Amino acid sequence: MLMTVLEAVLVAAAYYLSARLALRLALIEKNVTPLWPPTGIAVVGFLLLGRRIWPGIALAAFLVNVPITPTPWVALATAAGNTLAPFVAAELLRLVGFRREIDRLRDAIAIVLLASLLAMLISATIGAAALRLSHGIRSDDFAAAWAVWWTGDAMGVLVVAPFLLSLLLFRPRVPTSWARRVEAVALFVALTALTLAVARNHHPILFVVLPLLGWAAWRFQQRGAAPAALLVAGIVTWAADHDWGPFAHTTLFAKMLTLQAFNATVAFASFVFAALVMERIRAREALETAAAELEERVRRRTAELSTANRWLTREITDRRDAEHRLHLRERQLAEAQQLAHIGSWDWLIDDDRVTWSDEMYRIYGHEPQQFPVTFERAVEQVLPEDQGRIQGNVAEALRSTADRALPATEFRIRRPDGRERVLLAKSKLLVGRDGRPQRMVGTVQDVTEDKQAEREHRIAVTLQRSLLPERVPEIPGVLLAARYVPATADAEVGGDWYDVVPLPDGRVGVGIGDVAGHGLRAASAMGQLRMALRAYAVEESSPAAVVGRLRQLVALLAHTEMATLLYLVFDPETVSVTFANAGHPPPLLIGDDGSAAFLESVPAPPLGTVAHADAYVDATSPLPPGGTLLLFTDGLIERRGVSLRRGMARLKRHAVQARGDLDGLCDHLLATFDADEASDDIALLALRPLPIAAGSVHVRVPADPKALAPLRRTIRRWLREIHAEAQDGYEILVACGEACANAIQHPYGATEGILDVLLARADGEVEVVVSDSGTWRRASPPGGGHGLLLMRAFMDSVEVDTGVAGTVVRMRKRLADGGSA
Amino acid sequence: MSELARIEVASRGRQALVRVHGEIDLSNARDLSAAIEGAVRNDTPTLVIDLTDATYLDSTGVQLLFILAERLRTRRHELRLIVPKEAPIRAVLELTGLASIVSMEPSFDPGASEDGRPDAEAGTAG
Numbered sequence: 021m022l023m024t025v026l027e028a029v030l031v032a033a034a035y036y037l038s039a040r041l042a043l044r045l046a047l048i049e050k051n052v053t054p055l056w057p058p059t060g061i062a063v064v065g066f067l068l069l070g071r072r073i074w075p076g077i078a079l080a081a082f083l084v085n086v087p088i089t090p091t092p093w094v095a096l097a098t099a100a101g102n103t104l105a106p107f108v109a110a111e112l113l114r115l116v117g118f119r120r121e122i123d124r125l126r127d128a129i130a131i132v133l134l135a136s137l138l139a140m141l142i143s144a145t146i147g148a149a150a151l152r153l154s155h156g157i158r159s160d161d162f163a164a165a166w167a168v169w170w171t172g173d174a175m176g177v178l179v180v181a182p183f184l185l186s187l188l189l190f191r192p193r194v195p196t197s198w199a200r201r202v203e204a205v206a207l208f209v210a211l212t213a214l215t216l217a218v219a220r221n222h223h224p225i226l227f228v229v230l231p232l233l234g235w236a237a238w239r240f241q242q243r244g245a246a247p248a249a250l251l252v253a254g255i256v257t258w259a260a261d262h263d264w265g266p267f268a269h270t271t272l273f274a275k276m277l278t279l280q281a282f283n284a285t286v287a288f289a290s291f292v293f294a295a296l297v298m299e300r301i302r303a304r305e306a307l308e309t310a311a312a313e314l315e316e317r318v319r320r321r322t323a324e325l326s327t328a329n330r331w332l333t334r335e336i337t338d339r340r341d342a343e344h345r346l347h348l349r350e351r352q353l354a355e356a357q358q359l360a361h362i363g364s365w366d367w368l369i370d371d372d373r374v375t376w377s378d379e380m381y382r383i384y385g386h387e388p389q390q391f392p393v394t395f396e397r398a399v400e401q402v403l404p405e406d407q408g409r410i411q412g413n414v415a416e417a418l419r420s421t422a423d424r425a426l427p428a429t430e431f432r433i434r435r436p437d438g439r440e441r442v443l444l445a446k447s448k449l450l451v452g453r454d455g456r457p458q459r460m461v462g463t464v465q466d467v468t469e470d471k472q473a474e475r476e477h478r479i480a481v482t483l484q485r486s487l488l489p490e491r492v493p494e495i496p497g498v499l500l501a502a503r504y505v506p507a508t509a510d511a512e513v514g515g516d517w518y519d520v521v522p523l524p525d526g527r528v529g530v531g532i533g534d535v536a537g538h539g540l541r542a543a544s545a546m547g548q549l550r551m552a553l554r555a556y557a558v559e560e561s562s563p564a565a566v567v568g569r570l571r572q573l574v575a576l577l578a579h580t581e582m583a584t585l586l587y588l589v590f591d592p593e594t595v596s597v598t599f600a601n602a603g604h605p606p607p608l609l610i611g612d613d614g615s616a617a618f619l620e621s622v623p624a625p626p627l628g629t630v631a632h633a634d635a636y637v638d639a640t641s642p643l644p645p646g647g648t649l650l651l652f653t654d655g656l657i658e659r660r661g662v663s664l665r666r667g668m669a670r671l672k673r674h675a676v677q678a679r680g681d682l683d684g685l686c687d688h689l690l691a692t693f694d695a696d697e698a699s700d701d702i703a704l705l706a707l708r709p710l711p712i713a714a715g716s717v718h719v720r721v722p723a724d725p726k727a728l729a730p731l732r733r734t735i736r737r738w739l740r741e742i743h744a745e746a747q748d749g750y751e752i753l754v755a756c757g758e759a760c761a762n763a764i765q766h767p768y769g770a771t772e773g774i775l776d777v778l779l780a781r782a783d784g785e786v787e788v789v790v791s792d793s794g795t796w797r798r799a800s801p802p803g804g805g806h807g808l809l810l811m812r813a814f815m816d817s818v819e820v821d822t823g824v825a826g827t828v829v830r831m832r833k834r835l836a837d838g839g840s841a
Numbered sequence: 842m843s844e845l846a847r848i849e850v851a852s853r854g855r856q857a858l859v860r861v862h863g864e865i866d867l868s869n870a871r872d873l874s875a876a877i878e879g880a881v882r883n884d885t886p887t888l889v890i891d892l893t894d895a896t897y898l899d900s901t902g903v904q905l906l907f908i909l910a911e912r913l914r915t916r917r918h919e920l921r922l923i924v925p926k927e928a929p930i931r932a933v934l935e936l937t938g939l940a941s942i943v944s945m946e947p948s949f950d951p952g953a954s955e956d957g958r959p960d961a962e963a964g965t966a967g
Contacts, residue, residue: 523843525863558843725868729845732864732897750929757899761867806900806937813936 024069028076031065035080042176043088044261054279055257056172058084059106059143060180063135066110067120067185078103094154101146102173109139109177120185122242123298128291136177144170164273171280178287179253186246204244207236208251215252219259224266226256226282233286237294241301245294253283354378361466367395369418369457374398383443383466385435403440406431410445414460421455423448430467442468480543481506487547488517492705494774495522496721497592497734500530501682502705505690507655514701515542515583516653519550521557526592526729529557529566532651532705533585533604536628545581549574549627553587563587564600564636567627571602571636574627582628586651593733595709596642597649602627605654605668608675610685612646616672619649648685648708650675655702656689682706710734715742716780723764723773723792728757735779742781745836751814752786752833758807759790759829786833788815793826845869846895850880857885858949864897874905881918888913891923891949898930903937910943923949 038057062077081099089095112134119127148166151157157165211232218226229252236244260267260279267275354377357363363380367373372395378388384401391397395414402410410431417426426447432440447462484506492500502518515535523529531553535546552573556566566587574583586607588599599607599619603626606618621639643649657667671689678688685706693702710717717738721727735756739749756777763775778789811818815831846863859877881888890906892898910920922945924931934940 524845524869525843526845527843529843561842725866728866728868729864732866747929751932753897754899754933757866757897761899761901765867806903810900810933810936814932 024072027065027069028073030076031061031069031073032076032080034061035065035077036084038180039080039084043084053172054168054175054260054276055179055253055283056176057180059102059140059173059176060178060184062103062106063109063113063177063181064184066106067113067118071107071110074103074107077106089150090154090156094150094156097150098147101143101150104146105139105141105143105173106177108142109135112139120188121298122182122185122246122291122295123302125292125295125299128288128295131181131291132178132288135181136174140170140173140177143173164276168276171276171284175253175257175280175283175287179250179283182242182246182287182291183250186242204240207232207239207244208248211236211248211251212255215255218265219256220265222265222268224278226266226278227285229286230289233290234293237290238297241294241298242291245290249287249290252286256282256286358382361469363464363466365393365398365462365464367398367460369459372396380464383441383464384433385437385439401433401435403432403434417447417449417460418457420449420457421451423451425449426462440468441466442471476540480538480540483540483543483547484514484517487543487550488703489519492520493522494720494722494727495520495528495592496719496727496731496777497710497737498528498590498730499682499708499710500706501686503686503690503702504704505655505702507701514538514655515546515581516655516701516703517546517550518651518703518705519553520705521554522726522730523557523589524726524729526731526733528590528592528707528730529553529563529587530590530651530705530707531557531585531587532653532703533583534653534703536582536626542581545577545583548577549583549585553585557587557589562600562638563589563598564638567600567602567624567636568634571627582626584626584654588649588651590643590649590707590709591733592709592730593736594642595645595737596640597707598638598640600624600636600638602636603629605652605657608650608652608671609641609643610648610650610675610678611644612648614676616676618668618672643709645709646711648682648706650685650689651705651707653701653703655700656693656704658700659693682708712738712741715782716778719777719779721760721764721775721777723775725761725764728760728764731760731777732757738779742786744786748786748833748836752788755811755814755818755831755833756788756790758811759788759831762807763790763792763827763829781835784835786835788829788831788833790829791826846873848873848876848880852885853889855885856887856889857881858889858891860891860894862894865895865902866897866899867901870901870905873902874909878909878912881913886917887919887921889921889923889949892928892930893923893925893948895928895930898933900933900937903933903939906934906939906943910939920944921946923947 035058038061042053042055042057058081065073065077078099081102082095085095085098085102086092089098113130116126116130116134118130122128122131144166147169148157148162151165152159152162211229214232215229218228233245233248233252236248257279259265260275263269266278270278357377357379361379361383363383364377365380366375368375374393374395374397376384376389376393376398381388381390399407399410410429413426413429417424426449428444428446430442430444432442434440444465444467445462446465447460449457450459450461452458484504488504489502492502500520502520504516504518507514515537516533517535518530518532521529521531531550533546533549535542535549537545549570552570553566556569560566560569567585570585574581583602584604585602586599586604588597588607590597597607597619599621601621602624606620608616608618610616619639619641622637624635624637652671654664657664657671659667662670670692674689674692675685678685686704689704690702710719717734719731719734721731732753735753736749739752744752756779760775760777773793776789776791778787778791780787780789808818811829811831815833817830817832819830821828821830844863846861846865846869848862849860851858851860857880859880861873861877865873877888877890906920906922913920920943922934922939922943924934924945924947926947931945934945
């Protein structure tokens with residue numbers, strides 16, 4: 021309510037002020053002007069603020085008219101007309117849907133025809149009538165007054181209303197560029213100047229302003245046209261009032277006619293032209309919007325299409341990749357099958373259709389996919405002796421009502437070229453939903469080579485076993501133990517070997533070696549080497565000579581294999597070893613005091629390599645009392661991921677920990693190896709001189725004449741250790757030899773047995789006891805009876821005790837020096 | 842050589858000289874005996890066995906020498922032994938009585954040969 025009053029007062033104030041200004045232009049009396057802006061203000065007020073402001077307008081109109089009308093009644097009537105006319109104008113405009121922007125032709129026409137020309141008839145008629153009735157004017161002036169009033173009000177509406185409305189448009193929706201502002205200013209300056217110029221000119225050339233008005237309407241539409249029209253109308257009205265240029269020396273009517281016609285033309289042309297331009301612009305904008313919209317839709321559709329296209333492309337690529345991967349996998353499967361000699365098959369039981377993989381065909385000796393396969397065809401190539409079993413297995417499987425894997429089975433086939441192959445089949449039966457066997461699938465592996473390899477492996481193992489000594493021979497004066505451990509079961513047989521050769525002169529040859537390579541060939545090469553060593557060991561006294569001759573032999577062998585060899589000769593009399601080494605790990609000397617050292621010799625290359633004939637030289641080392649010599653192949657020191665040096669250090673460490681006899685030592689060393697760690701086979705041989713403790717020794721002597729020589733060497737060692745004199749020693753040696761020879765010659769014959777020889781020295785006396793488990797035969801001793809004679813001659817006492825368990829010969833002799841040692 | 846004993850055979854005119862190196866026992870006596878006997882030819886009626894380098898001789902060896910001497914006697918051949926005086930085996934030969942049927946000299950006397958053409962012929966026996 022307060023707002024309404026405030027607005028009404030504001031509108032009233034504007035009305036009043038503009039009226040006072042306009043009255044200065046009055047042409048008739050003091051109250052009829054050619055241009056009456058308050059009417060335009062009132063129309064705009066009604067349009068913008070609504071009907072409710074009418075009291076403000078009525079009051080303002082009354083106040084304006086009171087001083088210029090003869091009576092208050094006339095002022096009141098005039099005010100009523102002046103209020104009613106803009107009210108009707110606004111109502112009419114609202115009725116026809118007038119737009120304030122005047123941007124349509126119909127709006128321009130509406131404001132010209134309805135709001136100004138038609139509605140203003142009301143105020144002109146009421147005002148002129150009131151003036152006449154109050155005798156403000158003469159009756160013959162009535163028409164002129166009415167006309168001036170009407171045109172003044174109409175012009176007020178026509179010129180002022182659009183201008184005021186156009187001010188509203190100056191709230192710019194888009195910022196105005198500097199160029200446009202300069203253009204606007206230039207236009208108005210030019211328009212003002214031109215209008216003033218033509219208005220002061222005596223010739224009637226007012227119309228030349230029209231192009232500039234057109235410019236304003238065209239370039240700035242209503243925002244330019246309305247102010248321009250107001251400006252021009254204002255200046256020309258002023259010119260008419262002051263009798264300038266074209267308005268001088270004419271009648272009032274002519275002046276009015278010219279002025280109003282000009283103003284009407286200006287207003288009408290401006291608004292219509294501006295409205296037309298606006299309409300065109302809006303049409304263009306609409307078109308542009310539509311075009312942009314269309315463009316946007318096309319763009320969006322294109323984007324959708326391109327997305328779809330990308331998706332499709334990716335789909336195609338994915339599919340191609342998948343196909344490629346599938347092909348790759350198929351090929352990999354085929355290659356894997358080919359490599360592993362595994363074929364796969366699939367049997368559709370009801371259709372009796374068998375699908376074979378390419379490798380199946382190859383295994384059966386055909387080109388891949390050469391012919392269609394049926395069950396009959398699949399078993400056709402199976403050897404008759406295996407066919408029954410296969411068919412039986414299948415028949416039994418077909419009775420099954422649930423999926424089941426069949427046990428793996430081996431069978432043989434014959435290829436078209438006649439060759440036999442051994443196949444390992446694994447298969448599975450698949451049962452359908454109805455519980456009936458539907459498919460059988462499986463693989464077939466060609467294991468012919470594996471079988472062959474398995475057989476070869478068995479042969480090689482057997483061969484190697486047979487080539488190694490069944491057990492270490494019993495040799496008087498020396499203790500021996502040996503082990504051979506093949507590499508893990510799946511690995512091939514190695515070429516590790518050892519041998520103990522009792523030499524005729526009583527010494528003991530010991531060889532250990534490693535033939536490079538595995539399998540049958542290595543095993544047979546090893547056998548040849550071992551036999552050759554046995555022969556050369558007897559012929560040659562020096563180990564270096566033996567190794568040298570073996571080098572020559574290996575060079576002559578057809579398939580030259582590289583082989584390491586350590587050959588040593590142990591002398592039970594001197595208790596020392598002489599050895600030559602061809603690229604083999606050195607022997608380890610383990611003392612009974614916790615020490616251990618490798619016996620180094622001049623390094624020499626393995627057999628089978630280019631080696632100088634003189635490369636091998638003898639090295640000699642005494643064995644300390646209680647010492648043990650360990651010979652081994654590299655399997656004992658070589659372990660995965662461990663250096664040779666560390667392997668040897670490790671062996672030393674474990675070797676000194678072992679206590680007890682040689683078998684215990686060997687087992688201890690092998691126990692330090694996990695079975696998994698054994699990457700190579702291991703040969704191991706331990707040698708220890710027979711211990712002599714406190715002047716006594718116990719010698720085990722095989723019942724073999726060949727054992728007599730080492731026995732004598734042992735006895736000589738013992739004699740030396742008890743410091744016996746040479747003559748005494750020789751006599752004891754002969755007596756002991758005679759006792760043993762007698763036992764060997766007679767009780768055992770060809771069978772093997774062991775004599776126990778006990779040699780002891782106590783209180784300057786020597787006792788020799790020879791026991792056997794046979795029967796002492798006096799009848800025909802080997803020496804024709806001389807043996808017993810010699811024993812009795814050389815010894816102080818000889819007792820022969822023949823019992824059920826065997827014979828014991830006990831001999832005693834007092835030493836010449838009285839046993840000072 | 843790793844043999845227990847080996848022999849060297851030489852011909853000294855009508856004498857056959859056999860040198861024995863090493864030890865003679867049950868294991869090699871028979872083979873040695875055969876080898877030595879093979880050295881005797883009809884044109885060498887005297888066999889001289891040099892035992893200077895024989896380090897061991899047991900009753901088996903003595904027995905074989907008895908047999909050899911007996912055989913040579915039937916063939917009208919003569920057996921002579923060379924055994925140094927200080928040799929340990931001398932006691933064995935004397936105790937068994939071989940010394941009483943076979944002549945034993947401390948060293949080889951080349952004067953006993955008719956011509957001194959040396960004809961070495963080596964042989965071994967296990």
